[in-house]
Amino acid sequence: xxxxxxxxxxxxxxxxxxxxxxxxxxxxxxxxxxxxxxxxxxxxxxxxxxxxxxxxxxxxxxxxxxxxxxxxxxxxxxxxxxxxxxxxxxxxxxxxxxxxxxxxxxxxxxxxxxxxxxxxxxxxxxxxxxxxxxx
Numbered sequence: 001x002x003x004x005x006x007x008x009x010x011x012x013x014x015x016x017x018x019x020x021x022x023x024x025x026x027x028x029x030x031x032x033x034x035x036x037x038x039x040x041x042x043x044x045x046x047x048x049x050x051x052x053x054x055x056x057x058x059x060x061x062x063x064x065x066x067x068x069x070x071x072x073x074x075x076x077x078x079x080x081x082x083x084x085x086x087x088x089x090x091x092x093x094x095x096x097x098x099x100x101x102x103x104x105x106x107x108x109x110x111x112x113x114x115x116x117x118x119x120x121x122x123x124x125x126x127x128x129x130x131x132x133x134x135x
Contacts, residue, residue, distance in 0.1 A: 009069075010095040014086025016112055019075025023087030025066040025095065030057075033068040035084065040068065049081035056089040056108045060099050086111065 009024040035043035044050045057063040070087060072080045089108035093100050103109050117126035124130060 010066075010091045012087040012090030012092070012094060014083040014088070014090065016082035016086060017075050017079035017115055019072055019079035019083040021070050021072045021080065021083035021087040023084060023091050024069045025088065025091045026069060027065060028067045030064055030067060035068075035070045035080075036072060044077065044081055044084075046077070049077060053081050053084045053088065055085060055106070056092055056103055059106055059108075060092060060102060062092065062095075082112065 007026060009026045012023045012025075014021040014023060033040040040050060040053075044053060053068075054063060057066065068084075068088065070084050072083060074080075075083065085108060089103045092103060093109070100109070119126055122129075
């Protein structure tokens with residue numbers, strides 16, 4: 001728990017692909033959730049991605065207890081949504097350590113390490129070789 005200007009919050013960092021999310025959970029109602037200073041509905045446009053970000057709160061039945069404030073940089077909207085979900089899960093662990101087994105069982109604490117493979121010299125892409133010509 002971190003205190004700043006008489007407000008306490010629980011902090012978690014989430015990552016997915018090249019997106020990095022710094023998430024703060026403030027005790028309070030969930031109507032003022034913000035991502036990068038915008039309302040959650042505006043920042044994450046697709047309802048499916050919005051539901052994914054809130055899954056850790058729903059699984060632990062703490063949705064109405066916290067206000068989400070997240071700053072996300074890098075990646076696209078899907079990676080950012082998953083990064084926020086990862087950050088919320090770690091912030092919930094900072095709030096209550098006993099939630100860790102439940103969140104781990106649902107896979108919210110595991111970092112998804114899949115990123116784009118870098119291009120190799122002599123190849124057109126990471127693994128695509130130039131077309132073979134016999135003559």
